[in-house]
Amino acid sequence: MNVRLLLQTLRWNRVRLLVVLVAAFGWGLLIPIIYSQFADAFRELVDSGIIPRNLMNFGSGSLFTLPGAITLGLQHPLAIAFLGLFAIGSTTTSIAGERERGTLEVLLARPISRTSLYLTLAVAALILVALVLLALLGGQVVGIAVQGLTDELDLAAMPLVVVNGLLLWSAFAAFGLGASATFDRLAPALGLSLAYLLVNYFLEILGSLWTDVAWSQEYSLFHHFQPGEILQGNADPIDFLILGLAAAIPLVYALVVFPRRALAAPA
Amino acid sequence: MQSDSLPPAIRTDRLTKHYGAVRALEELTLDVPHGEIFGFLGPNGAGKSTMIRTLLGFLHPTSGSGQVLGLDIVADSVAIRRRTGYLPGGIALYDSLSGEAALDYLCDLQGAEPVRREELCQRLQMPVSVLRRKVRDYSRGMRQKIGIIQALQHDPELAILDEPTEGLDPLMQQAFYRLMEDLRRAGRTIFFSSHILSEVERICDRVAIIRAGHLMTLQDVDELLARRRRHIQLRWRGTAPDLTGVPGLADLKVEGDRISATLLGEVAPFVRAIASPALVDLTIEPARLEDAFMEYYADEEAAEAVRP
Numbered sequence: 001m002n003v004r005l006l007l008q009t010l011r012w013n014r015v016r017l018l019v020v021l022v023a024a025f026g027w028g029l030l031i032p033i034i035y036s037q038f039a040d041a042f043r044e045l046v047d048s049g050i051i052p053r054n055l056m057n058f059g060s061g062s063l064f065t066l067p068g069a070i071t072l073g074l075q076h077p078l079a080i081a082f083l084g085l086f087a088i089g090s091t092t093t094s095i096a097g098e099r100e101r102g103t104l105e106v107l108l109a110r111p112i113s114r115t116s117l118y119l120t121l122a123v124a125a126l127i128l129v130a131l132v133l134l135a136l137l138g139g140q141v142v143g144i145a146v147q148g149l150t151d152e153l154d155l156a157a158m159p160l161v162v163v164n165g166l167l168l169w170s171a172f173a174a175f176g177l178g179a180s181a182t183f184d185r186l187a188p189a190l191g192l193s194l195a196y197l198l199v200n201y202f203l204e205i206l207g208s209l210w211t212d213v214a215w216s217q218e219y220s221l222f223h224h225f226q227p228g229e230i231l232q233g234n235a236d237p238i239d240f241l242i243l244g245l246a247a248a249i250p251l252v253y254a255l256v257v258f259p260r261r262a263l264a265a266p267a
Numbered sequence: 268m269q270s271d272s273l274p275p276a277i278r279t280d281r282l283t284k285h286y287g288a289v290r291a292l293e294e295l296t297l298d299v300p301h302g303e304i305f306g307f308l309g310p311n312g313a314g315k316s317t318m319i320r321t322l323l324g325f326l327h328p329t330s331g332s333g334q335v336l337g338l339d340i341v342a343d344s345v346a347i348r349r350r351t352g353y354l355p356g357g358i359a360l361y362d363s364l365s366g367e368a369a370l371d372y373l374c375d376l377q378g379a380e381p382v383r384r385e386e387l388c389q390r391l392q393m394p395v396s397v398l399r400r401k402v403r404d405y406s407r408g409m410r411q412k413i414g415i416i417q418a419l420q421h422d423p424e425l426a427i428l429d430e431p432t433e434g435l436d437p438l439m440q441q442a443f444y445r446l447m448e449d450l451r452r453a454g455r456t457i458f459f460s461s462h463i464l465s466e467v468e469r470i471c472d473r474v475a476i477i478r479a480g481h482l483m484t485l486q487d488v489d490e491l492l493a494r495r496r497r498h499i500q501l502r503w504r505g506t507a508p509d510l511t512g513v514p515g516l517a518d519l520k521v522e523g524d525r526i527s528a529t530l531l532g533e534v535a536p537f538v539r540a541i542a543s544p545a546l547v548d549l550t551i552e553p554a555r556l557e558d559a560f561m562e563y564y565a566d567e568e569a570a571e572a573v574r575p
Contacts, residue, residue, distance in 0.1 A: 002376070004375050004376055005376060008372060008375075012363075101359050102355070102357070102358070102359025103359050103360065103361055105325075105355040105358070105359065106355065106358065106359070106360065106373060106417065107376070108323075108325060108348075109323065109348060109351075109352075109353035109355070109418075110348060110373065110376040110377050110378075111345045111346070111348045111349035111377065111378060112345070112348075112376060113344075113345050260327070262286070262325075262326045262327060263320070263325040263326065264286065264317075264320070264325075264326065
């Protein structure tokens with residue numbers, strides 16, 4: 001790994017990281033407040049039949065329990081956008097983007113091996129995703145404390161939620177980096193990675209809202225991110241294993257393929 | 268110049284690179300000794316950039332081998348890049364950085380001190396005020412100058428420059444040529460690709476001409492020029508002399524008092540033949556590399572035309 005490259009990569013992301021961290025913390029803070037202030041109102045709406053009950057189970061979450069609300073907050077499209085910006089946006093632009101711009105030439109003219117370059121970018125992506133995840137969860141923890149809801153959760157299990165979330169987003173980041181290392185242009189790398197994220201998200205949401213196709217959730221990586229279950233003491237090691245494998249496979253693939261690729265002159 | 272104890276700065280042995288059916292380099296064998304400015308000449312698409320990228324480890328050879336500074340181009344590419352400076356053709360830089368920040372960043376990644384930067388900036392007229400502007404605001408020439416500076420700022424043993432004068436104005440081209448000559452005097456090796464024949468002729472010690480991935484010739488520039496035909500024109504008072512027996516003289520035309528011809532090889536026999544008070548005017552146009560280059564290409568095209 002190259003420390004100078006790592007620091008520069010983080011430096012290049014600092015402004016958008018700061019904006020996303022503030023937004024993610026704010027969003028995290030809102031979730032316990034929404035749960036505390038509006039859960040009963042939503043329950044009445046559901047009981048009255050105006051809103052279908054399944055809509056309250058978006059993702060694997062639920063607005064009617066605090067662990068469920070936390071899951072909902074982390075699987076909400078806003079949270080996906082915050083995390084996806086770095087897990088997909090930054091990773092796909094890192095190699096394919098530099099290749100398309102022509103700057104990869106100048107970078108690889110330095111004494112940096114492609115393996116080192118790839119691992120440095122993977123570590124940078126992991127740090128960025130971890131910071132956003134911590135901002136989201138930090139906001140939620142502060143919100144829980146402010147609303148006086150700490151007795152509804154086992155906050156000691158929070159580090160496991162962080163690991164679970166980090167594995168999920170590492171899987172997407174590794175896929176993004178793998179795609180970035182495979183293509184010479186940004187568009188196919190970004191398109192493929194976004195499609196991977198959206199298909200996974202779609203399968204999870206579809207199964208949660210439509211009980212007839214609940215089986216589709218099993219095929220989504222999002223379904224193996226279960227903060228609510230973990231916070232209730234029901235962590236499943238299989239979820240961690242599946243997400244770990246989903247992160248490792250594209251990582252190993254790119255480590256094998258990228259150093260062997262012919263990098264012809266940019267068009 | 269070359270030290271006997273050192274391996275050549277660049278050595279390739281039957282180096283071949285194919286992209287599927289496309290034969291970008293075909294069994295290219297050459298040596299570039301230390302302290303030489305070596306011109307690598309060919310039109311666009313001839314395989315110049317492929318050769319450079321293979322030497323630096325961006326491309327892996329299909330067959331054959333190569334060493335740069337005594338290191339294997341496949342196994343030791345990181346070590347090679349530590350000791351070289353590279354200017355890619357049509358260089359792209361980080362637009363969001365200032366010129367100075369881009370140079371700092373790249374030098375930092377190189378892991379070497381920018382010992383030559385100040386001198387290079389001065390010679391290529393890149394004052395601090397320009398270096399502090401964002402790269403996105405630079406003209407093409409300025410970007411090229413930053414490219415040259417980033418390749419040479421750490422004073423590498425070997426500089427590999429892909430079409431380095433692209434985008435430079437004539438004044439800066441002259442400054443660049445003087446810079447190359449100074450680097451040669453300092454014992455550095457320059458591998459220089461170009462399709463501008465006049466600059467190769469001016470600064471290179473030796474030149475390789477490549478076409479469609481094949482090495483056409485590898486020679487001293489002086490030797491190559493000595494083998495070329497000079498264009499001769501002379502004016503004569505009275506009856507024109509009989510020059511038909513002069514060795515190397517061809518294309519002889521007599522029109523009134525004017526004689527034109529081409530001369531290959533030594534000039535002395537020709538000068539002896541025309542030494543007369545009747546000679547009014549004489550012009551010998553020096554042999555140009557461009558002619559040599561065109562001849563090689565014409566020969567090859569003719570050879571291809573008769574191939575079954």
